[in-house]
Every structure is written in C-alpha cells, then in structure tokens.
Amino acid sequence: MNVQLNNFNSKREAILNSTLLLVKEYGFHGAPMSQIAKHANVAAGTIYHYFDSKETLIVELYIRTKDQLAEAILEGYDESKSYKDRFFRFMINQYNFYIKNESAMVFLEQYINSPFAKNFPEKDSVLFKEKVIAFFQAGIDGEYFKKIDPRLLGPTIRGTLVAAANFRLSEHMIYSEEDITEVVQIVWDGIKRQ
Amino acid sequence: MNVQLNNFNSKREAILNSTLLLVKEYGFHGAPMSQIAKHANVAAGTIYHYFDSKETLIVELYIRTKDQLAEAILEGYDESKSYKDRFFRFMINQYNFYIKNESAMVFLEQYINSPFAKNFPEKDSVLFKEKVIAFFQAGIDGEYFKKIDPRLLGPTIRGTLVAAANFRLSEHMIYSEEDITEVVQIVWDGIKRQ
Amino acid sequence: MNVQLNNFNSKREAILNSTLLLVKEYGFHGAPMSQIAKHANVAAGTIYHYFDSKETLIVELYIRTKDQLAEAILEGYDESKSYKDRFFRFMINQYNFYIKNESAMVFLEQYINSPFAKNFPEKDSVLFKEKVIAFFQAGIDGEYFKKIDPRLLGPTIRGTLVAAANFRLSEHMIYSEEDITEVVQIVWDGIKRQ
Amino acid sequence: MNVQLNNFNSKREAILNSTLLLVKEYGFHGAPMSQIAKHANVAAGTIYHYFDSKETLIVELYIRTKDQLAEAILEGYDESKSYKDRFFRFMINQYNFYIKNESAMVFLEQYINSPFAKNFPEKDSVLFKEKVIAFFQAGIDGEYFKKIDPRLLGPTIRGTLVAAANFRLSEHMIYSEEDITEVVQIVWDGIKRQ
DNA sequence: AATGAATGAGTCTTCATTCAT
DNA sequence: GATGAATGAAGACTCATTCAT
Numbered sequence: 159m160n161v162q163l164n165n166f167n168s169k170r171e172a173i174l175n176s177t178l179l180l181v182k183e184y185g186f187h188g189a190p191m192s193q194i195a196k197h198a199n200v201a202a203g204t205i206y207h208y209f210d211s212k213e214t215l216i217v218e219l220y221i222r223t224k225d226q227l228a229e230a231i232l233e234g235y236d237e238s239k240s241y242k243d244r245f246f247r248f249m250i251n252q253y254n255f256y257i258k259n260e261s262a263m264v265f266l267e268q269y270i271n272s273p274f275a276k277n278f279p280e281k282d283s284v285l286f287k288e289k290v291i292a293f294f295q296a297g298i299d300g301e302y303f304k305k306i307d308p309r310l311l312g313p314t315i316r317g318t319l320v321a322a323a324n325f326r327l328s329e330h331m332i333y334s335e336e337d338i339t340e341v342v343q344i345v346w347d348g349i350k351r352q
Numbered sequence: 353m354n355v356q357l358n359n360f361n362s363k364r365e366a367i368l369n370s371t372l373l374l375v376k377e378y379g380f381h382g383a384p385m386s387q388i389a390k391h392a393n394v395a396a397g398t399i400y401h402y403f404d405s406k407e408t409l410i411v412e413l414y415i416r417t418k419d420q421l422a423e424a425i426l427e428g429y430d431e432s433k434s435y436k437d438r439f440f441r442f443m444i445n446q447y448n449f450y451i452k453n454e455s456a457m458v459f460l461e462q463y464i465n466s467p468f469a470k471n472f473p474e475k476d477s478v479l480f481k482e483k484v485i486a487f488f489q490a491g492i493d494g495e496y497f498k499k500i501d502p503r504l505l506g507p508t509i510r511g512t513l514v515a516a517a518n519f520r521l522s523e524h525m526i527y528s529e530e531d532i533t534e535v536v537q538i539v540w541d542g543i544k545r546q
Numbered sequence: 547m548n549v550q551l552n553n554f555n556s557k558r559e560a561i562l563n564s565t566l567l568l569v570k571e572y573g574f575h576g577a578p579m580s581q582i583a584k585h586a587n588v589a590a591g592t593i594y595h596y597f598d599s600k601e602t603l604i605v606e607l608y609i610r611t612k613d614q615l616a617e618a619i620l621e622g623y624d625e626s627k628s629y630k631d632r633f634f635r636f637m638i639n640q641y642n643f644y645i646k647n648e649s650a651m652v653f654l655e656q657y658i659n660s661p662f663a664k665n666f667p668e669k670d671s672v673l674f675k676e677k678v679i680a681f682f683q684a685g686i687d688g689e690y691f692k693k694i695d696p697r698l699l700g701p702t703i704r705g706t707l708v709a710a711a712n713f714r715l716s717e718h719m720i721y722s723e724e725d726i727t728e729v730v731q732i733v734w735d736g737i738k739r740q
Numbered sequence: 741m742n743v744q745l746n747n748f749n750s751k752r753e754a755i756l757n758s759t760l761l762l763v764k765e766y767g768f769h770g771a772p773m774s775q776i777a778k779h780a781n782v783a784a785g786t787i788y789h790y791f792d793s794k795e796t797l798i799v800e801l802y803i804r805t806k807d808q809l810a811e812a813i814l815e816g817y818d819e820s821k822s823y824k825d826r827f828f829r830f831m832i833n834q835y836n837f838y839i840k841n842e843s844a845m846v847f848l849e850q851y852i853n854s855p856f857a858k859n860f861p862e863k864d865s866v867l868f869k870e871k872v873i874a875f876f877q878a879g880i881d882g883e884y885f886k887k888i889d890p891r892l893l894g895p896t897i898r899g900t901l902v903a904a905a906n907f908r909l910s911e912h913m914i915y916s917e918e919d920i921t922e923v924v925q926i927v928w929d930g931i932k933r934q
Numbered sequence: 935a936a937t938g939a940a941t942g943a944g945t946c947t948t949c950a951t952t953c954a955t
Numbered sequence: 956g957a958t959g960a961a962t963g964a965a966g967a968c969t970c971a972t973t974c975a976t
Contacts, residue, residue, distance in 0.1 A: 273378055
C-alpha cells in the first residue's frame, strides 16, 4: 500500500547514500555520476529523476546530512538539566555521531571547505540553525560562555570535535566514555566564562 | 649568472602561486591545468617541466605552503621567553598568517579534507613536524597542557584558529591585537592543564 | 457513444498539435518526446499508443499537415471559373493558409529540407498529389504555363509563396488583398506562357 | 614556410567540410561531433580548439558557405553590361553554385529553416549583404523590377533557384545552358516590371 | 487505455597529458 | 627550456523508448 512511497524513498536514499560513500572515499571529483549510479543499483539517468544536477545532488546531500547531525545532537535533550549538562550532552552526541558516521563527517568537512559552501550559503539545515545554533546563542546570552560571536563559536567547537573524532578513527581505537569527556572538556574549558 | 636559476624559480613559483589562487577560488576540480598555465603566464606544457603531474603539483604546493606556515609560526622565536609566552607567540603568528594568506589557509583546509591527505600521508612539511609539532610535544611533556596525544592537539588548535580567521575574514573586519588574544585565549584555556 | 472515439482522437490530435508547435519553435532536435507529452497533457508513454516512434510521429504529422494544406488550397474550388481564376484562387488560399498557420508552414519547410523527406519519399499527402499537383499538370497540358516539369513547378510556386508569407509574418504586417494579389502575380508572371 | 598556416587552415577547413557533408546527409541532429571529427581525421577535442561549441561551428559554417555563395554569384561581374545581363549572370552563377555544391545548398536550406536562423539573425555573410542584396536593391531602385521589398525579392529568387536545382539534381540530369536560361527566365518574368 | 519511473546508449564537452617544433 | 596544438578517455547529462501497474 505504501510501496510506492517506499520505492520512491528507497531509490532516492540509495543515491544519496551512494554519493556520501563515494565522496568520502574519493572526493567530489572522484565520484562520477556513473559510479554513484552503479553503487546505488540504479541507472545513470535515474539520478536525474530525483536531482537536477550533480551540484543539486551534493547540496541536498549536505542538507540531509546536516539535518541528521542536528537530530543526533538533539537526542535525549532534557530541558530540566543544567545548561552545562545539556551542553555536554550536545558535545557527546555530536562526537558520537562523527565516530559512528565517519563518511558523514568527512563529507561535511569536505563540503564546508569546498566552493559549494561559498556559492550556496543559504542552502543549509534549518533544524541545525534553529535548535543547535540557537542553543549556543543561549549559552552566550546566559553568560555561560566567553563573549564570543556565535558564528565563531560553532566552527570552533566543530573544529575540536572533528579533530578528536578523526584522531580516534585513524587510530582505530575503541573510544570510551573517558575519551569523550576529555575532548568535551577541552571545548568547554576553552569557551566557558572563566 | 644566476639569471637562469631565477627564471627557473620564477616560473615554478608562478605556477605554484597560480595553482594556489585557482584552487582557493574554484576548488581542485575547478582549477584545470590550462587555467593554471594561463594565470601563470606560461604554456600548458611548461608545467610538466616542473611537475610530473597535476597530483604532484598539488602535493608539492601543499608542502611548500605548510613550510611557509611553519616559517611564519616560528618567526621571532625567543628561547628565553616562558613556554606560555612562546605558545601565545606561535598562535598569534599562525593566526596572522591565515589572515594575511587567505588562499593558503583555504588551500590547506581543502587539502587536509581531500583524499590527497589520506593517500600521501608521508608527504608533509619537515619543518612543521620538526619544529612546530615538537614544540607542542614539549608542552605536553612539560605538563603545561592536559595529557593529550599531540596528534590530537595539532588539529584542535588549527580548528579553532581557522574558525577564527574565517570568521574575521568573512566579516571583513580589521583584526586587532585584542581579537587575536581573545582567540588564542580560547585555545589556551581549552588545552592548558587546569 | 463516440466519446471514446473523441477521446482517442483528442489525445492523438493533442500530441500532433503539440509536436507541430514545439518543432516550429525549437526544431526537430529541440522537441523531445517528454516535452511533446507535457504540452499535450499526456504521459510520455501515451504517445507510443498512437505512434510507433518519434520518426513515425513526425512523418504522420507531415502527412496530416500537408493534407490540411491541400484542403485549404481546394477551398471554394469552382470548376466553372477560368483556369487562371482557379489558379489565383489556389495561390491565395495557399498564401492565406501559411499566414494563418505559421507553425504548419515552418514545420513543412523544416521537414522538406530534412533527411526525413529524402528517406521517406513515398510518405506524402494523397490529396495534395491527386488534386493540387494534378491541377498544375492540367495547367501545363492546357498550355497556360511554360513547358516546365510539374515537379519543378510545385517547389517554385511554394518557394515564392513561403518567401512572401515569411516576409509578411516577420514584418508583423496586416496583409491585405492587394498584398496577396501582388505576390500571386509574381508567381503567375513567372510561369505563365508569355 | 607557411606550413603552420596551412596546417591551421587545413584542420579548420577539414572540420567545416566534414560538418557540411554530414549535416547535408543526416541533418543537424544526425551529425554528432564524434562523427564530424572522424570524417575530418581529427580528434574530437580538436574541434574545440577552433570552435567554441557545436552551435558556433554550425553558425560559422553557415557564414562561410554563404560567403562562398556570394563569391560564386559575383564571379565575372561586368559593370559595363546591362542590368538585365548582369542579373542573368547572377542567377546563372547561383544556380551553377547549387548544382556543383549540393551539400552547400542543402545545408543552407536546412539552416535557413532551422531555429539557428531565428536565434542568430545578425550572424550572416557581409559580402552577400553588401554586394548581392545591394544589387537587387539597385534593380528595384532602377525600376527594372516590380516594386517589391528587397527582403521579399531575395527569398523569392532563392526559392525558385533552389527548387530548380533540387529538381535537376534529383533527376540526375545533365544540366544544359538552356535548362539554366529557362529557370532564370521564370525568375525574371516573375519579378520584372511588366 | 494511460501512466511515468526507469533505463542506458549516445551526446556534447572538458581536460590532463603528450610531442613536434 | 618552452610552446601550444592535438589527443582521446572520461565526465555530466539527455532522451527515445519500455514496462509494471
């Protein structure tokens, strides 16, 4: 009964997932549409039923991935907890997301440092902006953090977490709760109001 | 007498500079050899006298740029100062380098997040490794920093400084000494042994 | 009771009309089946219920359009009039048809100058051949015209009328009876037995 | 010594000639760049050293061909002859050009009836406009012709000559001087001031 | 009869690289 | 050393056609 819907989503999702994997592995340039199609088990032309161009595909994948990151960050959000606890939760969630979704992390980093990000600054996750960035803003307003522009805060946090995740992943280490806390502590100590 | 040498260097340098600019502006994919040649005022074939392939060109540009970064970081190094003072000097120098060489920063970030970095991990600046990373290691050994792996420390610091430089550059703000100190303070507070 | 038939015809006609318009506007190459379907308000696959292939569609459209031209030319045919009067009537009718059906004219000209005409010489309007060309033949046999092969006469007449219609249409001029007579006079003076 | 020039021209000319032939045989759509390259004995990419795109190639071929037509028409031009004699000479030259260069004629007719002509009305032979059309204008001004707009006169003449040439060519007849004169007479009788 | 998602061969075009001069 | 015309493999994308529903 909802087969149609499933099929629709499954092809589209397969294409997005295939793109994520190939871009992570070989970069934007090294991920030809033909390969993306092959890995998604669809014909090359099929991609163009779902996406206008390779550019569109990449940009939509970025938004989807950032949405997923935002969802992961917001998981288990508990208003009753203290700001610091909630902040730690955010960081741990983000770190875990990177560890569990290496391709997502690598893709996001590539995207952010590519001309795409400059050319389509308006194409971004609404969820991330409205929930995650807003939460950071609240931390600044509530004087938990140093008086830093939130547009500086975000990338600073991301930079450290990505660095940590990359390190752990490259070392093939099993990450423990202590690992995570240690990294988050770096972030926190850096930006908290002393 | 060394005109020939100068010419040799000037063409080579022109090609590297042209590549840096074009990669910064359009990404690896958007910087064809023909354009690189045109911007360097040389013929397309000439590039192949200095570099085996586009890949080689990019990798050598990476090493040169990282060398330049290392040199900038080490500028005014004064053994007689305290470790903390020297660390702050390192950070300020790096930050200034990014501000003054946006294309270098953008190129480095693109490179680090591209498959190149993964495929040629051994191709890197010797100067950077032997002086800069070694200095961080000393900070860990000397218990100035938290007990963090130096391979984590480097990217963490870079992440924050790049975030800050990007922010300043995108805002077209004139950066002041306070700006710099504020950012370096974030880094320092994050990693210093509490 | 003949609703079905009407529907059948209406879809078929819609497809033919859509093709005529798009070919006129963008040429054979610029009229993809998907666009033809969209403009005809049918699904892409539906076209293949009525026509075997795009080639068939074009050829059948040619025959239909030439049939329509023949019908227009023969309108008000009056055996009792003199040959010259009937000839003028033919010309005026043809000229008017072009003016009122620009897409038909453009399509016919494109078709005649395309490989289609060469590859399917037998695919043509029976009505046109049996009535219009036969009438010209009668003019030759009856010694009203110079002694020209009828296969030369047809295109010669067409050439002048199309030139005139194109000129009028591109000038966005309101054509008058005198205009028409003037053009027909050129044709007549050219071919009539002096 | 002028080998370079020859080579340059020879490749460019080979590409244009190859295009002319293939477009004549298979139409615009049926002449892929790969085939054009193959028939010209060059690599596919080479075409793009001489022409920006397929569109440019076609348009430049049109201008070149129309230039050649104009040159052929103007051959043996003799100011001392009467206007009528010179007009007949023009017509005979044009007719002969069509007979001897069937592909040029077919290409020109295809082009004129394609969207190209509509989209690039300014791209045309200067020689043709300044010499041939000007000569027709002189005929109107000198009252040799009926009072017709020159923009109507040109296509009218072309229409008849092309019709005649096509007929002769399709009949594989050897054309004689009488043939030509007969056709030109049709043109002349049609447009001359009675 | 009608749909439109899916196909994949084929198209134009780009671009790293070569090589004769 | 230097040139830049030439190459041709590979890429993004189109589109006539099919077929399950």
